[in-house]
Amino acid sequence: MSEASTPAAGGEDRLPAGGRYEARSLDDLDAVGAETKTWTLGHDTGLRLDRHLQNHGGGMSRAQLQKLIAMGAVTVNGQPGKASQKLRAGDAIAMRVPPKPGSDLSPQEIPLSVLYEDDLMIVVNKDAGIIVHPARSYTSGTMLNALAHHFRRDAEGGGGEADALSGVGSAEARPGVVHRLDMNTTGCIVFAKDEASHHAIAKQFEHRTNLKCYLALVHGNPDPASGAVDAPIGKHPTIREAMAVRHDEKARSALTLYRVRRFYDGYALVECELKTGRTHQIRVHMQYIGHPIVGDIPYGGLPTGLPELQNPPEHVPGGRPGLTHATTKAEGQKMEAAFRERLAAAETAGDDSPLIGTPALHAGLLEIEHPRTGERMRFTAPLHDRMGAVVGWLEAHAHPRPGVTDGTHLPVPGK
Helix, strand or coil, rough: CCCEEECCCCCCCCCCCCCCCCCCCHHHHHHHHCCEEECCCCCCCCHHHHHHHHCCCCCCCHHHHHHHHHHEEEEEEEEEECCCEEEECCCCEEECCCCCCCCCCCCCCCCCCCCCCCCCEEEEEECCCCCCCCEEEEECCHHHHHHHHHHHHHHHHHHHCCCCCCCHHHCCCCECCCCCCCCCEEEEEECCHHCCCCCHHHHHHHCCCCCCEEEEEEEEECCCCCEEEEEEEEEEECCCCCCEEECCCCEEECCCEEEEEEEECCCEEEEEECCCCCCCHHHHHHHHHHCCECCCCHHHCCCEEEHHHHHCCCCCCCCCCCCCCCCCCCHHHHHHHHHHEEEEEEEEHHHCCCCCCCHHHHHHHHEEEEECCCEEEEECCCCHHHHHHHHHHHHCCCCCEEECCCCCCCCCCCH
């Protein structure tokens, strides 16, 4: 695949701070200095145009890409594209996109927990507090910066030439990124090292032939102990940063299977299996059934330490089933600041009691086919310290009871 970018003539960059300008017409795109990117497909992808563009849209959502297509900003073989058209080898695509903030993908020494690596891909147990690729105000300190350092270190240590990530998405500062995890979600994530591998793995995510399972620690004890949350998800109608269950044309179908693995006093450890891949899907669906994830402030979960574990709250903000809850940005910032103060005080006092203030959500299992051999490979990631400490305390002190075992994929940590 070849790719090039050229700026539109005469444009003035009026990009809002930290974000991407959303044009309403081709004239708007020209006014902000849009770039025209062109590339030719080297093989059949089997993807719709709008799906394919998610690898080239610089982090834009599918809805934003569909708007660009509708306004004629995307052509296929010189003709206006349609969101639903299937792409084939040899198709020449041109796409006009608004500018984005600058990004720095230079190597940074950020700890990585590598679960598997070969010449085609690398699988990492992502930690909380780090985003996958540059976006909005996060222009460095990402997983990609950590990987750049990892590859350079291996080369300098005598491992041969430095590895590189797939060029797919490189124009948008997200090379090799096949899928993403939220900033504070931990666990298995895979990156591709070349274009063929990237497309082979991405196709598995697209057609749901892979398997993704998460562990979530939630408030309360879900009843029934297993089930399916089949509820469409779209942008929250009033809170910009949040998603919500909504039943209108702005939502997309979303399906999560859940199975309670362990019951505790006031809490439960739940295995969640994604059947779709919507933004914040597990977080929204767990809140929708009245059991928000511990530490998930935006969706009504609470920061949790020893006092809360010993005396579980009877009511949590997101604990009303069937109702969508989202904390306002201002209120969320207050709660996050209070948690940071609490964390700092504990560190100063040398208190190592369990304490978590980010979502207790962990991508514990990823199963994919190897892009070259087709071998089915299963990767499991151990819990990181904070979630592990909370679950460990509950196992020791909160009268653990077994949950369901049928259809499960992940072991209970520490069992």
